[in-house]
Amino acid sequence: MIIFNHVYKEYKNGVVALDDVTLEIPSGDFVFLVGASGAGKSTMIKLLIREEQVSKGSIRIDDTDITAMPKFKIPKLRREVGVVFQDYRLLNRKTVFENIAYALEITGESSREIKKRVEAVLETVHLEDKQNCYPTELSGGESQRVSIARAMIHRPKILVCDEPTGNLDFDTAKDIMDALDRFNQEGVTIVMATHAREIVDAMQKRVVSLDGGSILFDQESAGYYENPQTI
Ligand SMILES: Nc1ncnc2c1ncn2[C@@H]1O[C@H](COP(=O)(O)OP(=O)(O)OP(=O)(O)O)[C@@H](O)[C@H]1O
Numbered sequence: 001m002i003i004f005n006h007v008y009k010e011y012k013n014g015v016v017a018l019d020d021v022t023l024e025i026p027s028g029d030f031v032f033l034v035g036a037s038g039a040g041k042s043t044m045i046k047l048l049i050r051e052e053q054v055s056k057g058s059i060r061i062d063d064t065d066i067t068a069m070p071k072f073k074i075p076k077l078r079r080e081v082g083v084v085f086q087d088y089r090l091l092n093r094k095t096v097f098e099n100i101a102y103a104l105e106i107t108g109e110s111s112r113e114i115k116k117r118v119e120a121v122l123e124t125v126h127l128e129d130k131q132n133c134y135p136t137e138l139s140g141g142e143s144q145r146v147s148i149a150r151a152m153i154h155r156p157k158i159l160v161c162d163e164p165t166g167n168l169d170f171d172t173a174k175d176i177m178d179a180l181d182r183f184n185q186e187g188v189t190i191v192m193a194t195h196a197r198e199i200v201d202a203m204q205k206r207v208v209s210l211d212g213g214s215i216l217f218d219q220e221s222a223g224y225y226e227n228p229q230t231i
């Protein structure tokens with residue numbers, strides 16, 4: 001369970017990016033964060049991985065108040081909350097396998113365990129045949145699926161994604177959504193910020209719509225513009 005409790009975020013330049021956001025996301029949920037540019041979507045994502053800190057209010061993940069968490073615990077939080085960005089952020093000098101294995105090597109897993117886990121996660125994103133390729137040899141959709149596999153290698157319970165289909169056409173974006181859906185079916189909570197209206201409409205998941213840092217509507221099985229206040 002993720003709980004935003006009266007969260008405010010004011011950046012140093014005085015911009016109020018989030019203005020009293022209260023939101024509950026049960027474990028296993030799939031939630032889209034939508035809204036115009038500047039509405040506060042990326043800010044919510046950054047708060048969830050403690051890349052930014054709230055100005056007021058709190059955010060809980062299960063029993064942990066991540067806004068009160070000491071800095072030395074942030075690396076552990078980042079293993080428990082996987083993150084995917086629009087621009088993939090792969091290491092070009094490493095193969096697909098190495099890009100994913102790298103994260104596990106840091107935590108000191110055996111090479112046998114690393115191989116097993118990397119191959120399993122590559123299978124889930126349907127890239128088992130690309131493990132020896134370099135990122136420059138991949139399409140945008142494949143690169144993003146590698147980035148998702150890397151985010152999932154620590155088996156986080158939550159995966160947050162900021163515009164993961166931003167650079168991709170609809171059919172390629174659908175492959176990304178299928179990969180996210182498979183992890184969601186395994187019980188992973190997915191929080192995805194997006195502008196991709198046709199993807200949101202096609203998925204029919206929970207939609208939280210932000211406007212100027214506040215929640216405008218929050219609805220299950222919704223489309224992008226499905227605002228109960230206007231129906
Ligand atoms: N590091 C920062 N310093 C100052 N202001 C910021 C910072 N990051 C974001 N903002 C401001 O906070 C507001 C919310 O930004 P945010 O990036 O969360 O919006 P968004 O909904 O993700 O927009 P987009 O759809 O363009 O990605 C905007 O007014 C933005 O200019």
Ligand SMILES: [Mg+2]
Nearest residue numbers: 041042043193
């Ligand atoms: Mg953004």
